[in-house]
Amino acid sequence: MNVAEQIDNLQLEIDKKRQEIRPDNYSMSIGELISLYEQHEIEIHPEFQRFFRWNEYQKTRLIESIILGFPIPPIFVSQREDGVWDVVDGLQRLSTIYEFIGILKDENGEKLKPLELKGTKYLPSFAGKMWEDSEHLEGSRIGLTPPQRLLIKRAKININILQKESDPSAKYELFQRLNTGGSIANPQEVRSCIIVSLNPSLYKWMKKLSDDDNFQSCIAFNDKLLDEQYDLEILSRFLVLRSIEISDLKGLGDVDSFFTDRMVKIAEDSQYNRDEEEQAFQTTFTLLNKSNGGESFRKYDSSKQKFCGAFLLAPFETIALGIAYNYTKYTDMEISDLKNKIASLWSNTEYTSSFGRGKDASTRLPKLIPFGRQFFA
Numbered sequence: 001m002n003v004a005e006q007i008d009n010l011q012l013e014i015d016k017k018r019q020e021i022r023p024d025n026y027s028m029s030i031g032e033l034i035s036l037y038e039q040h041e042i043e044i045h046p047e048f049q050r051f052f053r054w055n056e057y058q059k060t061r062l063i064e065s066i067i068l069g070f071p072i073p074p075i076f077v078s079q080r081e082d083g084v085w086d087v088v089d090g091l092q093r094l095s096t097i098y099e100f101i102g103i104l105k106d107e108n109g110e111k112l113k114p115l116e117l118k119g120t121k122y123l124p125s126f127a128g129k130m131w132e133d134s135e136h137l138e139g140s141r142i143g144l145t146p147p148q149r150l151l152i153k154r155a156k157i158n159i160n161i162l163q164k165e166s167d168p169s170a171k172y173e174l175f176q177r178l179n180t181g182g183s184i185a186n187p188q189e190v191r192s193c194i195i196v197s198l199n200p201s202l203y204k205w206m207k208k209l210s211d212d213d214n215f216q217s218c219i220a221f222n223d224k225l226l227d228e229q230y231d232l233e234i235l236s237r238f239l240v241l242r243s244i245e246i247s248d249l250k251g252l253g254d255v256d257s258f259f260t261d262r263m264v265k266i267a268e269d270s271q272y273n274r275d276e277e278e279q280a281f282q283t284t285f286t287l288l289n290k291s292n293g294g295e296s297f298r299k300y301d302s303s304k305q306k307f308c309g310a311f312l313l314a315p316f317e318t319i320a321l322g323i324a325y326n327y328t329k330y331t332d333m334e335i336s337d338l339k340n341k342i343a344s345l346w347s348n349t350e351y352t353s354s355f356g357r358g359k360d361a362s363t364r365l366p367k368l369i370p371f372g373r374q375f376f377a
Helices: 003-020 030-038 046-051 056-068 091-101 146-154 168-179 187-198 200-210 213-219 223-227 230-241 255-268 274-291 313-325 335-345 361-375
Strands: 023-029 075-079 085-089 156-162 299-301 306-308
Touching: 023 030, 030 091, 030 146, 030 156, 056 091, 056 146, 085 091, 187 200, 187 230, 187 255, 200 213, 200 230, 200 274, 213 230, 213 274, 223 230, 230 255, 230 313, 255 361, 274 313, 274 335, 299 335, 313 335, 313 361
Parallel strands: 075 156
Antiparallel strands: 023 156, 075 085, 299 306
16 A cells, blocks of 8 residues: 555545544523423433542632633533433532532432532632522521522533434544543543443443452452552453453453443443343352352462462453353352362473563454363363
8 A cells, every 4th residue: 555545545434434523612601501400401410420539629619710710611412312411520519519519319310419619729618618698408507608609500511412413422532532541530430321321231240240259259358459449440350251252352451441342332332131130140259259268369379278469460361351251160169179279280391481571462362262261161
């Protein structure tokens, strides 16, 4: 292919993708955004709240910025077929405003307690202030004055809109790009938000699986890893890789994007068989918990004849997914046989040479997944 052809191909790709994305933007007052929320014309997905970590001081800083006239970063929304706006980026800003006003609802539709402000460097008298005063709220809190409330309601925020005619995948691509490395800490939290907005029942099902006692015992994560949703990260890998075609593992590229794309496909697949996946999951981790428990995915030290160290991804990808692929054959297996089989894995050079320093997931998975399926067949 000559240089001219390469340039033409690039321009065709640019033109095609730009046609699939229909953006629009304009300024909107906070008062208008409040009305949209009260009339159910903007969806902020209260389930997302668990993925964001703004504290009371950060929330206060936002209200302070609004009332002092500092510019607020734009809000990104996607317009659905029914005309409702889905918030793609800016959920924490909008949630903070709605919480301060006293209208924010949780995922059960219950109103949350209104936000009480903290004192700041520029506005120390913010301390203890709420939107409304004691005439409207219990206690003796002093609220903002009517002119102060008007300052907030008349403040403008730029809204960037992906029109409903845009390629549906553009919404999730935008969400990923805006949130990765931003207010959300890691790729799994971005992935969870995408799954919630695409298929809330799938997310609830995944949460139920991740809370399974056998699964939790086998991975044995500390509170920090659980808080960062690493258990859901591991579960996502299980669901994506359990029955994947080996040819699909070649040339993975960015692994986080690969797992996100695959989970989006699962979320959009109306034929996805949750019952079968749950059966494979339950069988796998019930057996592993009975045989190895929290040592299931640790390194086996043959000199000490025991498992040691912390959770490792490579054994999980080999052992859990090898058993899960063959789960119908494991219903009558002796627990001691499985424990011995897992220990013997660590003396197999084909296995141990497939991971380690300098070998990331894109090179590891194409080797370990087929190896595990054969080893545990």
